[in-house]
Amino acid sequence: MNLADMTALELGAAIKKGEISAVEAAKFSLGQIDKYNSRFSCFVTVQDDVLQRAEEVQQKITSGEYTSPLAGVPMGIKDNMCQKGIQTSCGSRMLGNFKPTYSATAVEEIMKAGAVPLGKLNMDEFAMGSTSETSYFGATKNPWNVNCVPGGSSGGSAAAVAAGECFYALGSDTGGSIRQPASFCGVTGIKPTYGSVSRFGLVAYASSLDQIGPLARNAADCAAVLGEIMKQDKKDNTSVATKGVALDAVLHTDVKGMKIGIPTDFFGEGLDKEVAASIEAAAKQLESMGATVEKFDMPIVKYAIPAYYIIASAEASSNLSRYDGIKYGYRADDFEDLLDLYTKSRSEGFGMEVKRRIMLGCFVLSSGYYDAYYRKALQAKALIKGAFDKAFEKYDLILGPVAPTTALKIGENLSDPLKMYLGDIYTVMINLAGLPAASVPCGFDGKGMPVGMHLIGNYFDETKILGAAHAYQQVTDWHKRTPTELENR
Amino acid sequence: MAKTTSWEIVMGLEVHVELATKTKIFCSCTTEFGGAPNTHCCPVCTGMPGVLPSLNRQVVNYATRAGLALNCEITRYNKFDRKNYFYPDLPKAYQISQLYLPICRNGGVEIEAEGGGKKIIGIHEIHMEEDAGKLVHDPWTDSTMVDYNRCGVPLIEIVSEPDFRSANEVIRYLEKLKAILQFIGVSDCKMQEGSLRADINLSVRPVGSDKFGTRTEMKNMNSFKAIARAINGESKRQIEVLEEGGTVKQETRRWDDNKDASFAMRSKEDAQDYKYFPEPDLIPIEISEEVIEETRKNLPELPEAKRQRYVGELGLSEYDAAQITTSKYLVALFEENLAAGYPAKELANWIMGEVMRMLSDSGKEPEEMAFDYGYLGALIGMVQRSEITRNTAKKVFKAVFEEGCDPVKYVEEHNLKTVTDTGAVKAAIEEVVAANQKSVDEYKSGKEKALQYLIGQSMRALRGKADPQTVTAILRELLG
Numbered sequence: 001m002n003l004a005d006m007t008a009l010e011l012g013a014a015i016k017k018g019e020i021s022a023v024e025a026a027k028f029s030l031g032q033i034d035k036y037n038s039r040f041s042c043f044v045t046v047q048d049d050v051l052q053r054a055e056e057v058q059q060k061i062t063s064g065e066y067t068s069p070l071a072g073v074p075m076g077i078k079d080n081m082c083q084k085g086i087q088t089s090c091g092s093r094m095l096g097n098f099k100p101t102y103s104a105t106a107v108e109e110i111m112k113a114g115a116v117p118l119g120k121l122n123m124d125e126f127a128m129g130s131t132s133e134t135s136y137f138g139a140t141k142n143p144w145n146v147n148c149v150p151g152g153s154s155g156g157s158a159a160a161v162a163a164g165e166c167f168y169a170l171g172s173d174t175g176g177s178i179r180q181p182a183s184f185c186g187v188t189g190i191k192p193t194y195g196s197v198s199r200f201g202l203v204a205y206a207s208s209l210d211q212i213g214p215l216a217r218n219a220a221d222c223a224a225v226l227g228e229i230m231k232q233d234k235k236d237n238t239s240v241a242t243k244g245v246a247l248d249a250v251l252h253t254d255v256k257g258m259k260i261g262i263p264t265d266f267f268g269e270g271l272d273k274e275v276a277a278s279i280e281a282a283a284k285q286l287e288s289m290g291a292t293v294e295k296f297d298m299p300i301v302k303y304a305i306p307a308y309y310i311i312a313s314a315e316a317s318s319n320l321s322r323y324d325g326i327k328y329g330y331r332a333d334d335f336e337d338l339l340d341l342y343t344k345s346r347s348e349g350f351g352m353e354v355k356r357r358i359m360l361g362c363f364v365l366s367s368g369y370y371d372a373y374y375r376k377a378l379q380a381k382a383l384i385k386g387a388f389d390k391a392f393e394k395y396d397l398i399l400g401p402v403a404p405t406t407a408l409k410i411g412e413n414l415s416d417p418l419k420m421y422l423g424d425i426y427t428v429m430i431n432l433a434g435l436p437a438a439s440v441p442c443g444f445d446g447k448g449m450p451v452g453m454h455l456i457g458n459y460f461d462e463t464k465i466l467g468a469a470h471a472y473q474q475v476t477d478w479h480k481r482t483p484t485e486l487e488n489r
Numbered sequence: 490m491a492k493t494t495s496w497e498i499v500m501g502l503e504v505h506v507e508l509a510t511k512t513k514i515f516c517s518c519t520t521e522f523g524g525a526p527n528t529h530c531c532p533v534c535t536g537m538p539g540v541l542p543s544l545n546r547q548v549v550n551y552a553t554r555a556g557l558a559l560n561c562e563i564t565r566y567n568k569f570d571r572k573n574y575f576y577p578d579l580p581k582a583y584q585i586s587q588l589y590l591p592i593c594r595n596g597g598v599e600i601e602a603e604g605g606g607k608k609i610i611g612i613h614e615i616h617m618e619e620d621a622g623k624l625v626h627d628p629w630t631d632s633t634m635v636d637y638n639r640c641g642v643p644l645i646e647i648v649s650e651p652d653f654r655s656a657n658e659v660i661r662y663l664e665k666l667k668a669i670l671q672f673i674g675v676s677d678c679k680m681q682e683g684s685l686r687a688d689i690n691l692s693v694r695p696v697g698s699d700k701f702g703t704r705t706e707m708k709n710m711n712s713f714k715a716i717a718r719a720i721n722g723e724s725k726r727q728i729e730v731l732e733e734g735g736t737v738k739q740e741t742r743r744w745d746d747n748k749d750a751s752f753a754m755r756s757k758e759d760a761q762d763y764k765y766f767p768e769p770d771l772i773p774i775e776i777s778e779e780v781i782e783e784t785r786k787n788l789p790e791l792p793e794a795k796r797q798r799y800v801g802e803l804g805l806s807e808y809d810a811a812q813i814t815t816s817k818y819l820v821a822l823f824e825e826n827l828a829a830g831y832p833a834k835e836l837a838n839w840i841m842g843e844v845m846r847m848l849s850d851s852g853k854e855p856e857e858m859a860f861d862y863g864y865l866g867a868l869i870g871m872v873q874r875s876e877i878t879r880n881t882a883k884k885v886f887k888a889v890f891e892e893g894c895d896p897v898k899y900v901e902e903h904n905l906k907t908v909t910d911t912g913a914v915k916a917a918i919e920e921v922v923a924a925n926q927k928s929v930d931e932y933k934s935g936k937e938k939a940l941q942y943l944i945g946q947s948m949r950a951l952r953g954k955a956d957p958q959t960v961t962a963i964l965r966e967l968l969g
Contacts, residue, residue: 080539081539082538082539088538088539090538095538098538100532100537100538100539101532101537102532102537102540104539199541200539200540200541201539201540202539203538203539204538204539204770206769207769207770208769234543235541235543236541236543237541237542237543237544237770237771237772238541238769238770238771238772314766315766315769317573317764318571318573318582318583318764318766321573321575321581321582321583322536322538322580322581322582323538324575324577324582326577326580326635327535327536327537327580327635328537328538338577342575362764365573365764365765365766366762366764367762367764370764370765370766374766
């Protein structure tokens with residue numbers, strides 16, 4: 001049995017059959033982390049009770065308490081989700097010493113399914129960034145090329161799955177933070193419909209856009225994870241009741257007869273030709289499987305980036321105000337008075353990108369500018385939602401690129417934030433609309449870096465998205481390739 | 490400006506009222522007053538990373554009830570907004586409040602106007618929000634610490650129109666507000682515990698002017714008396730500034746009741762930009778027409794209606810009825826004993842007399858009356874049955890009020906029952922007559938005053954336990 005080649009569901013099935021124990025699986029993953037973490041820097045924290053937990057889970061599987069197909073499977077959690085007693089840093093010096101006394105609902109749910117968490121995964125500071133370079137704990141590297149970024153902000157989650165350090169990971173997506181790193185690292189990831197996974201315990205970046213979702217080796221694994229965490233939670237006022245995800249339906253989806261729309265506006269200036277070619281090829285593949293693929297116009301796309309950065313920064317400026325050095329987290333050593341305590345703690349505790357977005361957010365909310373920026377951005381958000389509503393009257397799914405390029409070189413974008421923001425063009429509008437969307441591996445560029453296709457569905461159509469992705473993955477093997485930086489897999 | 494100008498004071502009030510829900514507005518921590526610091530809080534009300542608010546629906550119900558009782562329009566589609574500012578007692582660094590769509594608008598309260606008649610004080614809006622914690626300075630370590638127990642206690646802020654022209658009007662409005670909110674059960678309105686706090690926006694202008702002067706906002710008054718003093722102090726200060734040719738600065742001022750003066754806290758220039766925006770963690774709240782009607786139907790009889798009924802049906806004087814209906818607790822004392830069959834007028838006399846006197850002497854509010862309300866009726870019953878004299882009853886009531894004693898037991902234990910044995914009374918009076926020959930002679934020579942002295946001596950001999958009328962009758966008989 002070669003664990004390195006197994007998916008989460010395959011491993012879960014093997015554990016259930018007794019072919020391998022949860023403890024052996026955990027030992028394997030810890031070995032992988034030992035082997036690769038120094039090279040890729042995926043994990044910020046590795047838990048010291050992994051084997052204990054694995055043993056406990058194994059007992060509960062044997063006794064029949066844990067019946068989830070994922071029970072006993074080692075996994076990782078992005079470091080912005082609270083886990084009781086475990087450092088939750090959000091990639092920031094500000095929370096470098098923070099250990100919550102409570103767990104995020106999504107973490108609790110996955111634990112109820114018998115997950116064996118290995119540790120916390122690196123990310124851009126407070127999930128702000130598309131490269132995982134802004135982490136206080138250092139940049140995560142892409143397993144396909146250590147000179148490239150893994151994408152972000154869930155870069156640690158995507159790279160850890162790609163490197164085989166864990167079988168799946170929980171990430172969060174505010175403007176593409178699950179999908180873009182999934183695309184850059186050649187793994188499958190889905191941001192579910194806003195409200196379908198509880199945000200309780202997810203350290204907020206932009207509350208109206210944040211959503212937790214899985215990253216895994218394929219669509220079926222994503223469906224299994226999402227099935228466990230997609231539950232209404234009374235601790236999150238914005239969470240809603242959903243039908244959940246039907247794994248069985250995902251596994252038996254036929255794309256035949258599905259109507260897939262491709263917005264021509266997604267293929268404009270700035271899109272890498274090789275990426276475009278991979279997406280076109282994926283569209284052809286789906287067509288050959290019986291789907292009808294059709295191009296259509298969606299001119300609203302151009303408003304997405306400004307609207308997103310206004311809304312997200314505004315909410316972030318407020319959400320991050322609580323990090324003031326008073327109650328927990330980083331506090332400057334020397335200060336004269338209260339204002340000085342605030343100023344020094346925040347100046348020293350936050351990194352550049354976080355400060356940039358806080359300042360931008362404070363500006364757009366300030367008296368006299370609210371109407372010009374924030375209110376307009378909300379109007380743009382409503383227009384974008386309307387445009388998608390209209391498109392989904394016609395199409396089952398919308399297909400496009402996840403990102404304009406493949407993974408960039410480390411340092412390439414860090415000094416040019418505007419360029420980095422433009423890289424979010426295809427993903428941010430999905431968060432503004434609140435829709436579910438996945439990134440599914442669909443090719444490689446000439447340098448051998450993975451390309452992801454963006455499958456966007458209507459509200460609560462996670463089963464349809466992952467079903468189509470699963471069908472695609474039955475006839476393609478992009479998702480099965482081994483990252484070039486791995487010794488052997 | 491000539492010194493002869495007469496000035497008009499113009500005021501508007503912002504009243505914060507803590508709602509009497511059992512748990513906080515966004516978590517399930519208790520709202521109970523007191524408790525060791527930081528024992529009534531949790532990750533949600535202390536704003537820990539990643540936590541989210543979940544709305545206590547009772548807050549919406551109470552705010553709706555308050556709005557209806559104060560004649561407001563209820564907003565059907567409600568939203569919360571964030572008010573952002575840094576302060577250590579505000580752990581999220583924003584307060585969840587309502588700016589754009591407050592729950593109630595366009596209400597009003599009727600008060601007695603200065604110089605007679607009625608006057609409506611307009612209510613601009615009522616919004617829901619959360620309270621902050623409090624800072625405690627520790628002189629031993631010279632450090633400031635934060636107690637988050639009050640953090641997240643639900644508040645409504647009642648914003649009036651600038652309709653007040655005198656301190657008296659303000660006090661009447663606050664008394665009325667307090668009574669109404671207590672009656673409908675949405676708040677205990679205890680100023681001393683901070684569950685009712687009023688900020689006063691005050692400006693002055695020459696009488697006859699229709700333009701508003703520059704206003705100041707005054708905070709930190711913790712009793713009605715302090716409010717009256719603060720209004721007088723601040724209006725005098727503003728008039729002096731203007732009469733000396735100066736200008737009033739728009740600023741927030743803190744009233745120091747000990748120093749009988751207000752002090753500038755912050756001016757308009759350094760006023761905070763609260764960067765309000767819609768709270769993304771809470772979905773909009775819809776209040777249906779049915780719920781509004783249901784709430785309206787279930788409102789208890791409000792003080793104004795009670796006052797009219799007390800006068801019209803029970804024959805109380807306007808003044809007595811008005812006084813009793815200022816407090817839910819005085820009304821309860823009155824109505825509980827009325828229901829037990831005691832006469833309305835007698836009850837009113839007791840409440841307006843002894844109860845008010847004891848409250849005033851002890852400096853207590855009616856809500857602090859700790860005795861069983863039925864004891865007042867029991868006491869009145871004993872007087873009606875001539876078991877004790879009215880004077881004895883007053884003394885017993887002091888014990889009831891101060892110690893919560895059962896009056897029936899108290900009378901027995903202290904042997905205070907009226908001496909009904911006329912033989913014993915007569916014997917005691919005969920002794921007094923025999924011992925006071927001089928007064929007897931004076932009385933016989935026509936000095937009525939001497940009789941009073943003899944009655945007094947007889948009552949003393951009887952330790953007050955005899956009916957004074959009986960004593961008088963026996964004396965007159967003995968003296969011929």
